[in-house]
Amino acid sequence: MDKIVILTGAGISAESGLGTFRDEGGLWAQHRIEDVATPEGFTRNPDLVHDFYNKRRAQAAEALPNAAHAALARLQRDHKGDVVIVTQNVDDLHERAGAEVIHMHGALMGALCAACGHRWTAPLTMGPRDLCPKCVTPATRPDVVWFGEIPYHMDQIGEHLMQADLFVSIGTSGNVYPAAGFVQEARLAGAATLELNLEPSEGATLFDTARHGPASEIVPAWVEELLA
Template sequence: MGSYKKIFVLTGAGISAESGIPTFRDPGGVWEKYDLTEVATPEGFRRNPDLVHEFYNQRRKELLKVKPNPAHIALAELEKHYPGEVLVVTQNVDDLHERAGTRNLIHMHGELLKVHCELCGQVFRETGEIFTHTPCPACGKAGGLRPYVVWFGEMPLHLEEIYEALKKCDLFVAIGSSGTVYPAAGFVEVARGSGAYCLEINLKPAENAHLFHEHRYGPASEKVREWVKELLEGV
């Protein structure tokens, strides 16, 4: 692999699976156990906010028990030591990239350890439990708090910034992404259309695998570490 000025890394559920965070669509994943229309849509939240808060309270608890794996750590090392620009855009709502040390990071689907008040618009960090009656720390009113995550039917965050970076990158890497969820599944086409070299690192081929120039299949903790080592040795 050559030397690149701007590297765009997209990460999906597959990078965090080895840390013990279940994926959504794989067999045994989250959506086999829960009805996504009840816990991951604005309509579901309006129907039964208590159920939705219970679901995310549990996910927050689980997240606090796990740690970044070698794939997260390798990406943080890449950002720290690579002479070019490295941007990580994640579909994941966990904070494992941050804990590993990544700083140039965009959460396009929100963050599990943050809560948004729909009454005053404030977003704040929250590692504990939230309930329907919990007052907002900013405005003091109850009934307006919701998880700071993008639900089905909602627009992902920071898209303008993301597309700008996609058009400027010369290396696009998708790690642990299913290639089924848009708009993220279409990022490779934008990057490739702008002249970027495209690499897929995954446990198995994604739905959009045919759009990549190169593929590396296996556990993210191994394959990402190998790729980062090659890249850093090459410069």
């Protein structure tokens, strides 16, 4: 396998204590997606949205990479071919494990000016009255992609999918586009496809093979086999 393209989702970070949309009692369970993860929600109540992401940022800062993150970093380091990791996650656990990743949904640790598009490293706590360091406008928002917005780096990701020998989806639900369509793009390009997930995703039938179980167990085992 010369080129491996890997997509990771919330399932890979869940074992590090970062909840998914479906977790009961977590941050997402306390809010409607329309209120905290859409441009319209931010326009209606920027204080609420900033408070939500300040809590997520603090939670992510305390989390630690797990064995699945470490295994992918090892694969990227030791595989003789190219390993491209694309993540839907906005945490930085892949990087802290030692991997390089493409963040298609932005990053919790980033700030974005809604007025001029300038980006900078986010402090742990942000608010709607924070000034952009470039244009000095109070238009600070988290540098994350909300529902209704176009994910980042789509052209670059598309090129990688067209070149892939193997496409692997890890910890994703398979129901959020455009990421849910990556397996079909890779298949059209002739890549083998593998799903590693806690349970079969909504797009499970599109994959050639699958392994199910906790990411911290099945991802290291798969990497070990691949590098052996």
